[in-house]
Amino acid sequence: MKNIILLAPPAAGKGTLSEMLTEKYGYVHISTGDLLRSEIKSNTTLGKKVDGIIKEGKYVPDDIIIKLIAKRINEPECDKGYILDGFPRTINQAEKYDELLSKYNKDIGVAIYIDVPKEVAMKRACSRITCPKCGRIYNKYSEEMRPKKEGICDDCKVKLTHRDDDSEETFIKRFDEYVNKTMPLYDYYESKGVLKKIKSHESKYDTFNEAVQIIEN
Numbered sequence: 001m002k003n004i005i006l007l008a009p010p011a012a013g014k015g016t017l018s019e020m021l022t023e024k025y026g027y028v029h030i031s032t033g034d035l036l037r038s039e040i041k042s043n044t045t046l047g048k049k050v051d052g053i054i055k056e057g058k059y060v061p062d063d064i065i066i067k068l069i070a071k072r073i074n075e076p077e078c079d080k081g082y083i084l085d086g087f088p089r090t091i092n093q094a095e096k097y098d099e100l101l102s103k104y105n106k107d108i109g110v111a112i113y114i115d116v117p118k119e120v121a122m123k124r125a126c127s128r129i130t131c132p133k134c135g136r137i138y139n140k141y142s143e144e145m146r147p148k149k150e151g152i153c154d155d156c157k158v159k160l161t162h163r164d165d166d167s168e169e170t171f172i173k174r175f176d177e178y179v180n181k182t183m184p185l186y187d188y189y190e191s192k193g194v195l196k197k198i199k200s201h202e203s204k205y206d207t208f209n210e211a212v213q214i215i216e217n
């Protein structure tokens, strides 16, 4: 199966698409956040170092991130294919990742960019409500994501709350920042001929089907 580098602005539905692809194809989902957290939890020398860096509020340097990615993609379960989520973030990381791929004789696969208009993403993000207990995300404007009973979690029966970081202003800032930062990566993968753009549809199944076409062709 083709390995996937998933690129998507906030509220484009990256998490949902990852989950659906993982479920259908058995992909391994790799996020740098998870890798860092598990390294800290295992209390390795590297984990302790990472913990210190994060506690100081600093960015974890690329060489550490690359080391963790290298270790992960070489685990046997990743042979069937993996989805990279949140990596690479910069051209430097992308180049280092290319070096890893040739070193380990692995295929880059495909870079999928989920395209979503800013207004659509903002409307989604700002009408997003979450369950404080289980963390499930609902959205009253989406037929698929609406809770059965308004304002109440289907599973926990507790009151849903707004995420306060998603005011319109902060969302626009976050969105623009992401797009500006990601454009060089977009161009990088386009010039390699591995970039595929899909649309973030109203229905998660439509977005999913676009991704399926890419993976299976």
Ligand SMILES: [Zn+2]
Pocket: 131, 132, 133, 134, 135, 136, 153, 154, 155, 156, 157, 158
């Ligand atoms: Zn819940």
